[in-house]
Every structure is written in C-alpha cells, then in structure tokens.
Amino acid sequence: MKRLAFNSLIALITTFGFTQVSAQPDLATQPIPKNVILIIGDGMDDHQITIARNYLKGAAGRLTLDNMAQRGVAQVLTVAENDPKKFVYVADSANSATAIATGQLTSRGRIATTAGDDNDLTSIIELASAANIKTGLVSNSSVTDATMAAFYAHINMRFCQSPASIEKTSDFGQMTIDCPQDLQANGGLGSIAEQLVASNLDLALGGGIKYFRPKVENQSMSVIELAEQLGFEVLTSTKQLQSAPLDKKWLGLFAPSDMPARLRGQDGRSAEEPQPDITHRALSSKGEVRMPEPMICEPNPKSKGLPHLKLMTDRALAHLSQDNRSGFFLMVESALIDKEAHDRRACGSIGGVEQLDEALDSALAFAQKNPNTLIIVTADHSQSAQIVPENSLFKGVGVPVYTPGKLVRLRTPENSLMAINYATNNFIKEEHTGANVPVFSNDAASLPSMLTQADLFHVIKNYLNIPNN
C-alpha cells in the first residue's frame, strides 16, 4: 500500500505535463493515435491451446490465434515474498498480471505492490490515463479478480476484493485473508472494488457485482452507488451493454462473481478417477480398470443470456475508439480457461479459448480498419491439463496403465477420443504450472521471439509513445 511509486507518477505527470488539461490543446497536431489491445488467456498454455484446437477445429485445424503473424514466448517470473531476490517457479494470476501491468516482479497474491516491502507499483493504465490515452478492461471473471485488478489497484492480497472482505475473509474454509494496511483508515486505497470506482478507467466490464454491493469503508453508500456518483454507468445486462451511452464511463457487472463458462461437460460432468477393480487393487500387475465414460461438451445453461467476451470486446472497442484522437489501451481477459481447469472441467476451458479466439476476431477486424493497433495475445501462467494417450503407449504390456489423477475423455467432433489428465494435486482445485507461456502479436516488428512478462509492459508503453519515467 505504500505510495512511493504512485508519488513518482504524480511527479512524472508534473514533469511531462501529462494532464488532460495541458495535453488536449495539442491534439490536432499529434500523429494518428495508436492503440494497444492486450488479450490475456488466463492459464492458456500450449496444452490448453492444443486441447481447444483439437476440439473446436480438429487436430489439423487452426484457431484465429494460430494465424497471428508473430508467435513467441514469455518467461513467467515470480519472486518470494520473504526474499524478493529469490525466484519461485510457479506464478499466480496476481503476480504475473502485475508484471505485465507494471513491468515489475512481485510475489504470488500481490496486486501491483512490491514483494516484501509493499510499495505501490505504477501501472500502464495509470500512465496511459495520465497521458490522455483512454483505457478499458474486459474480463469474464469478476472485474475485481487478480488479472484485471493488477491494472488499476494496489493491494497486498488479491482476495481483498470488497469492503466486506478487506478486514477479514476466508477461502476454502480455513485460509484467512485480510489487508488491514490497505484500509483507507490506515492510509491505504481501500478494497479492490473501491479502487476500481476511484480509478480513471473509461470502462470495466465483467462479473463481480457482489463485491460492489457492500458499503464503502466508513460510508453509508454502497460501492455501486459511489461508482454512479463518480460518473460510471453501471450495466448489469446484455441489453444495457448493447445500448450503453458512449459518452459515459462504464462499469459492467453481469454476474454475482465470475461469469459462468460457456461450455460444460456432458450432464455437467468434470474429470473423474479411473476405477480399478478389486483384483487390481490387490495386485498391481493384474486386474482391470474402468476408465471414465467418454463425453462431449455441451452449452452451459448458466451462461445463457449473459454477454460473451466478444460482445464485451466489441462494445469496449466502440467506446474507446469513439472520437478518440489520442489512442487507447484495452486489456481483455478470457479468465475461465484457468478457473475451469482448476475445477478439472476441460469443456469449460475449451469454451474459454473459444471466447478468447472470438474476441481476437473482433480485435483483428478493428486493427484492419485502424492500422496503428498493436494486438498482443498471451497467457499469465501455464495450467494443469495435459493431453495423454487415449490408448497408453504401454497398452500391450498386459497390466492396467492409467493416470493416478483425474481424467476427462472427450469425444471430439472429428469423432476421435481425446484424454485430458489433471494430476497436479489431490485437492479440490488443481495447481498452476511453471512453463513459459505463448505470446502472439499482429505485428512481428513490435515483439521479440522471447521476452519476460515485465518486458510486455515496456512494449506496450513504447508503442503508445508514453515517455520513460
């Protein structure tokens, strides 16, 4: 919560005159505005991409993603909270989004604050906004969830999403979470929801209305009411989104928390454990094992009527590009690739990649008409799912060979069987994993074939011509 970095931002604004007041008179002489659309597939590693491609387009098919001009990788770097010079090898969405949003490394769980000494880190949203560049964030998670939050908030723990949870909350029954130093009463910026409505964002669209219903710290109005008072049009339905006025700031809250996945396993099934028979339980070289029944993916009835990522992206692009002569930065997150993988729901993740691919279609169509638009697609960390052989490489050996984890067997539209394994832990939710992640771009000249997530901050900042601080 310490405000050192934010103070630097203020100094920067003063030095370079990047206030809206001083920048506007020069607009007519500025070059054609440049835009950046950053699309983050949460947990979208090469396995998730291949799983989705196999199911949606066939093994030899191609996603829109696959046709991007440039493809490379990003190193995902995370440091230890108690020793920020030491790397840890698996990220969460909070620290990886912080790297992308601020160009700085931090520890898991932190939102745009430094590991150990808890200083606020200036984000690309804050720099862009100060430079009169419009900014927007879109996700199908809660708008207060980690990836999105790292672009506008500064807090020591991602789970302090609302005024109701910043003092004391818990997750999975026992894990206590609080952020006392971030209370406004203690000189902090308040919960993530409160920080969102206090931000200069032109729009934020996603789920998470439940985080905006509690009362603002020490006030009688809810965070929603404060948002309206601060000029946000609060949108809660697809219809409202479609007709929302382009001259107001938007806060879209289309679900209580994360928006439901588009696809689910047949009859709502997720991954299941192979079931060895009694003989095999007694003697590992004998007996047989019953594998989970194959399934297809089906539409998730819970997502019916809710705006898809593509619609939110289309509306965001319309809003941000309206009468805009100074460019914009838009971040679009397809969040459910990761969340559904945590829950071992292969179909949910596939629908998440599909939603990302559709949003990318919109971004590419926009860039076609607006050539000064850099599109970057990446992931924040890798995830647990692996395609394993439907018939083991060792099937012929005469003993049952099967995963110790949980398995989804998908019957693909091209009529083959794809087996997807989840085995990073024995808990109700799978772990993230630590591989470098893919990066795609529509502009090969703007991105090297390998970079760090923190480098992405500089790529975006340079493309938008935001001066160095």
Added chain:
Amino acid sequence: MKRLAFNSLIALITTFGFTQVSAQPDLATQPIPKNVILIIGDGMDDHQITIARNYLKGAAGRLTLDNMAQRGVAQVLTVAENDPKKFVYVADSANSATAIATGQLTSRGRIATTAGDDNDLTSIIELASAANIKTGLVSNSSVTDATMAAFYAHINMRFCQSPASIEKTSDFGQMTIDCPQDLQANGGLGSIAEQLVASNLDLALGGGIKYFRPKVENQSMSVIELAEQLGFEVLTSTKQLQSAPLDKKWLGLFAPSDMPARLRGQDGRSAEEPQPDITHRALSSKGEVRMPEPMICEPNPKSKGLPHLKLMTDRALAHLSQDNRSGFFLMVESALIDKEAHDRRACGSIGGVEQLDEALDSALAFAQKNPNTLIIVTADHSQSAQIVPENSLFKGVGVPVYTPGKLVRLRTPENSLMAINYATNNFIKEEHTGANVPVFSNDAASLPSMLTQADLFHVIKNYLNIPNN
C-alpha cells in the same frame, strides 16, 4: 514394407538425373551449397525447456535456444493404424519423426511406412542423397531408435531394430513385437540396423552397438561386418571419433544401446511419491504428508568418457562440409530428454536439453561461417513433466495438498526449489503428452509461426532445392 514410394523415388532419380554420376560434372556451375541442420529435442516441450532453463541458467536466464531469431510451434499429427483418416491426439517418436522425415502422417510405432496399408514413404535423406547432397544423422540414443530410423529405414514397427529382434521380440515382459513382412526373405528391407548399413548415409553416430552384433539375415557375417564391407568406418570410442578419416562413411556406436544421460539426480534418485502419514491416510482433511527430500543434479558416472552430442555434432559438421560443393542435411537428436522423462528423472532431461543447447552452439558457429545454413530446432512430441508449485497455491487451507503422482524437488543453483511432477500414469514409464511443440530457426524467413511437422519436410526440401516429385 511395400516399395511403392521407393519406386517413385527411383522414377524421380531417372527423371531428374539426380544420380551422383550425372550431377558431378555440373558442380562447378552450381550456386553456393545450402545446408540444413535439423536438431530434434525428443520430448522437448515448453515445460522441459523451462525446467532446463531454470536449472541451468536461472529463471531469468536464457538458453542458446532462447536467442534464436524465429520461434513458433508445430502441430503434432498422428493417425490411427486401423483408420488412417482418424486423428489420435498423442504421438510417439516413430510417427512424429516419420512426419518430419517424409512429410506424411502415420500411426504410432511406424518407421516411414503408411498406417494401415504399410507402404514405404520416401525420406528427405533418400531424396537428398539422390540429389548428391551429403547426409548425416547424430543422436545419443541408439542409431536404430525411432527418431533417427525414420530418416533412413522403412519398417512397420520401431522395435524391430536388429536381425535378432525382427522375427520375435518383447518389451516390458509381455508386449510381443515382430515385423515378419519386413524380413528380406519376405521381400522386405530387413531390420532397422540392416537398413542403416545399406543406406547412402555419409554418417550415423550414436549408441546401439548391440543391434549390429547379430548376424545379418541368412548370412554368416554380423551387421557390423557388413557395415565395414559396405564402406563404413565403425567407431566405438571418443578417441576413434576424434581421429576418424573424413573420406570414409562413419558408423559410430558408442554404447550398447542408448547412451547414458549426462546428469542424474543426487545419489541416482528419481521422482518419488509423497508419503502421507497414518492420520492423513485415514482422513483426507487431517494429518501430514512427507514430501521427497530436495536434491541437486550431479554428473552421471555412466556417461564418463563417452562423446557428448556437441562433439558428435562438431565431427559430423567437419565430415559433411569437407570438400562439399553440393550441401548437406544433418539431423541431430538429443534423445534423452524424453527417455529420462519416461523414467521420471528430471536431471537426466535437464542434461539432455543442455546437450542440445551445446550442439546448437556448434551449429550456430558453423552457420556463422557458412551463411547458407538453415538451422531448425524442434521437438517431436510433448512429455509428462510439469513444474508445480513448491508451496501449493492452497497451502493455507490446512490440509495436506500434494500430487497423486511422483515428484522431484530440485535445489537450483540460484538457491530456490523447483518441484517437478510426473503423473500421466501409474506404470514404470510415463506417457507422452499431446501439446503442440516449439520450433526455432535461425532464419525467420524460412519458417512460418505455425506449421505441421509434415510441413518441416517441405521447408527442408525447398531450402535444399530438391525438386518436387
């Protein structure tokens, strides 16, 4: 074993006059020779690369690989033996190497033969050799192992490596393997070893001497003796390799079968199962679990004195480029990334990536002096290993959270802990997995950002100016 495709090759040679005799008089008027060095990391997916980078260079470090000009991915496509129009979603090294070597898809286990109808497929080695382009193959597996074999042999089953195993062999105790239709007596080309010595290869270096000791089918001499009779200098030691005459063909056989890995886990340890205590076994929400002790990687004493991949690559480059005015094709495989991952030996795989990276250094140094050299680095399929959190994302919930599979906890030289999970099956060997694989090149213009493994055949063929057949 059917010879249709090979007959097409003969027709091609006749049509284009690509025999050594007719091509040689034109050498002086040919353009500067072009060379291709194809480096295959067996099982080298993004997880294996990240594991090796973290250990060898640090999380923020870079392998030589990471500095390549172009980075993209290859789709790994495999078809079903009993229905070659149907995709299966996980490859083995035989079918994926066949795709790279011949441009055609096949089923698992097959070496340059078609799925279902068993026709021989013409390989880049055969085309190059017919076009007077020198050819060489290097690996630290047996020279008869699947990846290398797909470049020179045609057989229905990868395990038919020697005359002794082509009629009847077994693996893992019970899996029966034979290739009766490939016996020379039945009109076939014989075992993989016999096909190697009958090939036009200028050199083949690796392990696997045990496959060359049996007698040639229906003859009294061994395959080694036949190799010598057919003009190969048989090399069995580092010293012999270092001083081998450049004007003879080389058959390097430096180990009985696969060459031992360079690195191994401390005291020879591999992945181990977490050990829950009695309380946790009785009640999953209670008790504790003992994780495997952290370890470092250490030199594998078994590899002492054997040639590393870099030396074999250096010598192969010296041989192939000697007085060469028509170019060469060299394939270098780092085989142990995969083999060690099957055995859950993270250090072995790390040493495998290190060996590949060193061979790449040699290739890049050669290309620096010989600019018409295309270097491609890729993998044949993804593998089982995943970096998982050393401290679970859910550590705070108060119940033991750990993998149902087996774990290596590596203490990295940068003094952090990297946890590597193996959990694709419960068998003595892990499975391959099905993600698309990385492709690197020193020449961005020669490779798109995404292609299939079969496309690589055409990239190589086009670069070497081998006409279409």
